[in-house]
Amino acid sequence: MRERPAGRLDLRHFERRDEPLRELHPDELLVENVLLSVAPAARAVMDTDTYRPRLVVGETIPSTVIGRVLRTPSGGPAVGSLVAAFGAWEEYSILGSAQVRRLTIPAPLEHYLSVLGQNGLTAYFGLTRIGQVAPGETVVVSGAAGGVGHLAGQIARLLGARVVAITGSAEKNTVLTTQLGYDAAVNRRSATFVQDLSETVPEGIDVYFDNVAGPVTEAILPLMNRHGRIVCSGATSAYDGGAREAPGPAGLALAVITRSLRFEGFLVADFRDEWSAATTVLRDWSSSGRLVPKESVTTGLDSAPAALIDLLDGRNVGQAGVRLRPDPPHAFE
Ligand SMILES: NC(=O)c1ccc[n+]([C@@H]2O[C@H](COP(=O)([O-])OP(=O)(O)OC[C@H]3O[C@@H](n4cnc5c(N)ncnc54)[C@H](OP(=O)(O)O)[C@@H]3O)[C@@H](O)[C@H]2O)c1
Known part of the structure; x- marks a missing residue:
C-alpha cells in the first residue's frame, strides 16, 4: 500500500x-x-x-x-x-x-x-450454522455473483431452499439463473429494484445471506418473515469510498423486534475446528458437479x-x- x-x-x-x-x-x-x-x-x-x-x-x-x-x-x-x-x-x-x-x-x-477455500467455508457455515436453512425456505443472497455469493446460492439450493440472487447487473443474473441454479435474480442498480425484489419473494424471506449491507439490506427488512435469520457475512457497500460513516440499514431495530428476527454476524475462523469436515462435504458436492465454482x-x-x-x-x-x-x-x- x-x-x-x-x-x-x-x-x-x-x-x-x-x-x-x-x-x-x-x-x-x-x-x-x-x-x-x-x-x-x-x-x-x-x-x-x-x-x-x-x-x-x-x-x-x-x-x-x-x-x-x-x-x-x-x-x-x-x-x-x-x-x-x-x-x-x-x-x-x-x-x-x-x-x-x-x-x-x-x-x-x-x-x-x-469452493475448497475460505469463501466456500464462509458460504457453508453461514447457511448451515448461522442461517440454519431448512428445506422449502426462501433464501436471498446479496453479492450473489461474487466469490462467496455464487457458492452460497448453490449451497442453499442443495439444502432444499428456493434461492433468489441480488447482483449489480442483468448479465450476472443471467449466469446465476441459467448456469448456477438460482431460481430468480434482481438487479440492485435497477430503478425498480425494491418492487422487483418484493415480486420475486411472494412468500417472504426466511434467510437473508448478506454480503453487502447498506441500502440493499434496508430493502430486505420489510420482506423478512417472522423468525427469519439475517446472516451477516460481509458489508462490501461500506468498504470503498467512506460509506462507513453512513448510518444504516434504517429501521433495523424495529424490524428485528417486531418480526422476531435473528441478525447475526460471524467469521469463518469461528468454525476452524470444523473446516476439515466441511471441506469434505464441499469437495463431494463439487466433484459430483452439484456445486459449480x-x-x-x-x-x-x-x-x-x-x-x-x-x-x-x-x-x-x-x-x-x-x-x-x-x-x-x-x-x-
Ligand atoms: N464473515 C467471513 O468470515 C467472511 C469471509 C470471506 C468473505 N467475507 C465477506 O463476504 C463478502 C463477499 O466477498 P467476496 O470475496 O465474495 O466478494 P465479491 O462478492 O466477489 O465482490 C464484491 C461484490 O460486492 C458488490 N458490491 C460492491 N459494492 C457494492 C455496493 N455499494 N452495494 C452493494 N453491493 C456492492 C459487487 O457485486 P454486484 O455489483 O453484483 O452487487 C461486487 O462484485 C465481503 O463483504 C467479504 O468481506 C466474509
Whole structure:
C-alpha cells in the first residue's frame, strides 16, 4: 500500500516493491506462491481495523496464498508440497508452520481459493450454522455473483431452499439463473429494484445471506418473515469510498423486534475446528458437479490492484484471484 485511500480505490494507492528475502526463523517455511486471492476485505483493511488492525503505509496487501514449499523447518510440510495460508500479495511468502494448511485432495488449485477455500467455508457455515436453512425456505443472497455469493446460492439450493440472487447487473443474473441454479435474480442498480425484489419473494424471506449491507439490506427488512435469520457475512457497500460513516440499514431495530428476527454476524475462523469436515462435504458436492465454482483469474502480481478495483465495481463473476505462475509439475503426487 503506497498511499492510504480516503475515498474510492485507485491504482495510485499501490506500488510494487522488490525486497531481498530475509532469513527464516527456525519454525518458518518459505513458499513460492502460485495463486493469490482478491477480496473486498483487502480494501477494508487499507483504512479500517477489521479482523486485523488496519494496514500501515508500506505494508503488503493481505490475501490467501496458494503455493509450493521451497524451504521447511524440521517436522514441517515436505519441500515441494502444496499449502494454503493467510499471506499477502507477494511472489514468495514466509509463513509460520502452524499457519499453513496442507493441500492433499487433488483439485484445480483455483478451487482452493473458492469452493475448497475460505469463501466456500464462509458460504457453508453461514447457511448451515448461522442461517440454519431448512428445506422449502426462501433464501436471498446479496453479492450473489461474487466469490462467496455464487457458492452460497448453490449451497442453499442443495439444502432444499428456493434461492433468489441480488447482483449489480442483468448479465450476472443471467449466469446465476441459467448456469448456477438460482431460481430468480434482481438487479440492485435497477430503478425498480425494491418492487422487483418484493415480486420475486411472494412468500417472504426466511434467510437473508448478506454480503453487502447498506441500502440493499434496508430493502430486505420489510420482506423478512417472522423468525427469519439475517446472516451477516460481509458489508462490501461500506468498504470503498467512506460509506462507513453512513448510518444504516434504517429501521433495523424495529424490524428485528417486531418480526422476531435473528441478525447475526460471524467469521469463518469461528468454525476452524470444523473446516476439515466441511471441506469434505464441499469437495463431494463439487466433484459430483452439484456445486459449480466459478473463478475470474488474472495473470501476474501487477494485475492484482486493478482486479481489486474491478471487483469492488462489480465486474467479477465468481472468485477473483491472481495467478503468478503455472501449477508446479506433479502438484498432487
Ligand atoms: N464473515 C467471513 O468470515 C467472511 C469471509 C470471506 C468473505 N467475507 C465477506 O463476504 C463478502 C463477499 O466477498 P467476496 O470475496 O465474495 O466478494 P465479491 O462478492 O466477489 O465482490 C464484491 C461484490 O460486492 C458488490 N458490491 C460492491 N459494492 C457494492 C455496493 N455499494 N452495494 C452493494 N453491493 C456492492 C459487487 O457485486 P454486484 O455489483 O453484483 O452487487 C461486487 O462484485 C465481503 O463483504 C467479504 O468481506 C466474509
